Amino acid sequence: MASRPAHSIWGRKIVEYDLLFDCVHCGLCLEACPTYAISRAEMDSPRGRIYLMKALAEGRLDLDSDAVRHLDACLGCRGCETACPSGVHYGRLIEDTRSYIEGNYRRETPDLLRRGLISAIFPYPARLRILISPLRLIERAGLRPLLNRMMPRSIRSWLELLPPLASTQTSASISSPAPSSSAQTVVVHHGCVAQVLARSEIANAEALLARAGYRVIHLDRTICCGALDLHSGNRARALDFARANVRALAASGANAIVSTASGCSTAIAEYGMLLKDDDHELSEKARLVASRVTDLSNLLLKRLPMPRSFSCTVTYHDACHLAHGLGVRDAPRELLRSIPGLKLVEMVDADMCCGSAGSYNLTEPEMANALARRKADSTIATRADYVVLANPGCEFQIASELRRRGSNIRVMHLADFLAMAIRTSDE
Numbered sequence: 001m002a003s004r005p006a007h008s009i010w011g012r013k014i015v016e017y018d019l020l021f022d023c024v025h026c027g028l029c030l031e032a033c034p035t036y037a038i039s040r041a042e043m044d045s046p047r048g049r050i051y052l053m054k055a056l057a058e059g060r061l062d063l064d065s066d067a068v069r070h071l072d073a074c075l076g077c078r079g080c081e082t083a084c085p086s087g088v089h090y091g092r093l094i095e096d097t098r099s100y101i102e103g104n105y106r107r108e109t110p111d112l113l114r115r116g117l118i119s120a121i122f123p124y125p126a127r128l129r130i131l132i133s134p135l136r137l138i139e140r141a142g143l144r145p146l147l148n149r150m151m152p153r154s155i156r157s158w159l160e161l162l163p164p165l166a167s168t169q170t171s172a173s174i175s176s177p178a179p180s181s182s183a184q185t186v187v188v189h190h191g192c193v194a195q196v197l198a199r200s201e202i203a204n205a206e207a208l209l210a211r212a213g214y215r216v217i218h219l220d221r222t223i224c225c226g227a228l229d230l231h232s233g234n235r236a237r238a239l240d241f242a243r244a245n246v247r248a249l250a251a252s253g254a255n256a257i258v259s260t261a262s263g264c265s266t267a268i269a270e271y272g273m274l275l276k277d278d279d280h281e282l283s284e285k286a287r288l289v290a291s292r293v294t295d296l297s298n299l300l301l302k303r304l305p306m307p308r309s310f311s312c313t314v315t316y317h318d319a320c321h322l323a324h325g326l327g328v329r330d331a332p333r334e335l336l337r338s339i340p341g342l343k344l345v346e347m348v349d350a351d352m353c354c355g356s357a358g359s360y361n362l363t364e365p366e367m368a369n370a371l372a373r374r375k376a377d378s379t380i381a382t383r384a385d386y387v388v389l390a391n392p393g394c395e396f397q398i399a400s401e402l403r404r405r406g407s408n409i410r411v412m413h414l415a416d417f418l419a420m421a422i423r424t425s426d427e
C-alpha cells in the first residue's frame with residue numbers, strides 16, 4: 001500500500017492532511033447526512049465537504065464565501081461517522097477546518113456580530129443569566145407572546161427557541177436516600193447554557209443517581225466544556241476550557257463523569273485527544289478524565305428502582321453526539337421499556353439531527369428550521385404522548401417546532417421524564 005502524505009505539499013495546514021485519504025468517496029454516508037437530505041447538493045454532503053477541505057489544503061480552491069457557506073452548513077452531528085465504513089474522522093476534520101476558517105476568512109458584519117454575541121455570552125452562565133433576567137419578568141407578566149410578536153424575525157426566532165423560563169428554575173422533583181460511604185462516585189458536569197436554562201435536568205439527574213446508589217460529587221464551579229468553541233472554530237479558548245475542566249474533574253476523584261448535555265459529554269470524552277500535545281502531567285490527566293465519561297442512562301440501567309407503573313406512549317429522539325459520538329442508543333431505550341405500562345414507539349430517522357446542534361440553530365436558522373420540521377413530522381406520526389431525549393438543545397429545538405404547530409406532545413429530557421414517572425407512581 002502506498003504511504004500517505006503527512007502534509008499537503010502546497011503547504012496549507014488546515015487539517016491533518018493524511019486523514020483526508022481515509023475517505024474513498026463511496027457515498028455511503030450521503031443519506032445519513034441531514035444537510036444532504038434537505039438540499040440534495042453534493043457540496044452539502046460529507047463527501048463533498050471532504051472534497052472541499054482537500055481542495056483548500058492543496059491550494060486548488062480559495063477560501064471564498066461559497067466554500068465557507070457549505071462548510072458552515074455542516075451541523076457537526078457526526079451522523080456520517082456512524083455511516084462511514086472507512087472510519088473517516090469527520091468530527092476532527094470539520095473542527096480543524098472551522099478553526100482555519102475563523103483565522104483566515106473575513107465574515108460579513110451581521111454574521112460576525114451574531115457569532116460574536118454567542119461566543120461572548122453562552123459559555124458564561126453569569127452573563128446568560130443577566131441577559132435573560134428581563135425576560136423572566138416579561139414572562140411573569142404574561143407578555144412573552146406579545147414581545148415575540150413585536151420583535152424582528154431574526155430575534156423572534158431566537159426568542160421562540162427559549163423554553164418557558166419558569167420551568168428552568170425547577171429543582172429535583174424526587175427525593176433520594178443518603179449514599180453509603182463505599183458508593184461509587186459520580187460528577188454531573190453542569191455545562192454552561194444547561195446550568196441556566198436546563199436546571200431541572202441536572203437536579204433530577206443527580207437525584208436519580210443518588211436513588212440508584214451513587215454518591216454525587218459537586219464541583220465548586222462548573223465551567224463550559226469548550227464544545228461550543230470547538231464547533232465554531234475557537235480552538236484556543238476550547239483548549240483553555242478543557243484544561244480547566246481536566247484539573248477540576250481529575251481533582252474530584254469521581255469514578256464516573258456524566259453530563260445532561262450530550263455535546264458536553266462527547267467533548268469531555270475527547271479531552272485525551274484534544275490535549276495530547278500538552279505537558280505530560282496534564283495530557284495524562286486528560287486521558288484519565290476522558291476514560292471516565294459515560295452516559296446517565298448507562299449508570300441508571302439495572303440500578304435505578306423503577307416506577308411501579310406509568311402508562312403512556314413515548315418516542316425517543318437520539319441526540320447526535322450521544323448516538324454518533326458516544327455510541328449510546330440502547331441504554332435510554334431499555335430504561336424506558338423497563339417502566340411497566342410504558343409503550344415505546346420508534347420514530348422514523350430517530351438519529352437524524354433535529355437542527356439544534358449547539359448554536360447552529362442560531363447561526364443557520366433556515367437549515368435548522370427545515371430539520372426541525374422534519375423531526376416534528378416524524379414525532380407527530382408516532383402519536384406519542386412524550387418525546388424523550390437526552391440533550392437540552394434538542395429539547396428546546398423540537399419543543400419550539402411542536403409549539404408552533406399547536407401539538408400536545410410533551411418534550412422531556414430523560415432525567416426529567418424518569419423523575420416524573422417515579423414521582424407520579426409514588427404518589
Ligand code: SF4
Pocket residue numbers: 022023024025026027028029030046047080083084085086087088
Ligand atoms: S466519508 Fe466515508 S462513507 Fe462518506 S464517502 Fe467518504 S468513505 Fe464513503
Ligand code: SF4
Pocket residue numbers: 032033034035036044045046049073074075076077078079080081090
Ligand atoms: S457532521 Fe452531520 S451535517 Fe456534517 S457532513 Fe457529517 S452528517 Fe452531514
